[in-house]
């Protein structure tokens with residue numbers, strides 16, 4: 001898939017191949033996070049234990065916002081597959097624009113699920129992938145940086161739903177135009193759903209987690225991340241959120 005060549009992006013097979021590649025990144029970032037406890041202090045907004053001057057938010061928010069400001073100046077968010085968590089804080093790039101061809105509908109940039117993704121990650125995913133419930137003040141920085149890697153990978157994977165939706169729209173423009181005009185959300189969700197693909201993804205994740213997630217040097221074969229938890233994360237959060245993005249993108253496709 002090459003974002004400078006739209007014809008490579010509109011092929012659903014190419015998009016699905018990209019989603020498969022993202023599984024490895026997400027698994028390995030979850031494994032990194034599994035070295036640390038939950039460290040709930042990094043998620044508490046305006047936490048007296050982690051003073052941040054006049055910044056309004058959590059330690060994680062502070063780290064993520066500052067990183068995104070730098071990344072924006074290095075052209076990260078010009079790429080159509082990157083969606084910022086702090087769209088109002090990012091800056092113009094200091095690098096010349098690549099001028100990617102228009103691939104998605106102009107309304108695509110308004111489909112930003114990152115606040116919801118961050119909430120689900122903190123509330124639901126961190127308790128599943130972290131080492132134990134607890135706090136280790138020596139690792140606040142490491143946890144924030146690891147969380148940022150996980151969040152940016154999850155964000156890219158879930159917002160890839162925009163490309164999936166565009167490919168599906170182009171595959172049956174008449175049907176989707178009708179459903180969009182009727183604002184028939186349930187029918188749109190039904191038509192973008194492919195249960196066979198979802199099942200294949202969950203089966204592959206189980207195998208990958210069994211291979212990647214076990215430390216071969218550890219005699220007790222202690223798992224770094226359990227296959228059951230990885231499947232649960234995808235089944236209950238990653239895939240549903242991707243489909244929400246697909247539906248939201250399509251509802252705005254004709255704007």
Ligand SMILES: C=C(O[C@@H]1C=C(C(=O)O)C=C[C@H]1O)C(=O)O
Pocket residue numbers: 016164192193194195197198201238239240242243
């Ligand atoms: C991404 C797609 O759309 C939907 C979402 C999927 C996912 O998030 O993994 C898989 C299949 C579909 O239900 C697709 O059709 O490939």
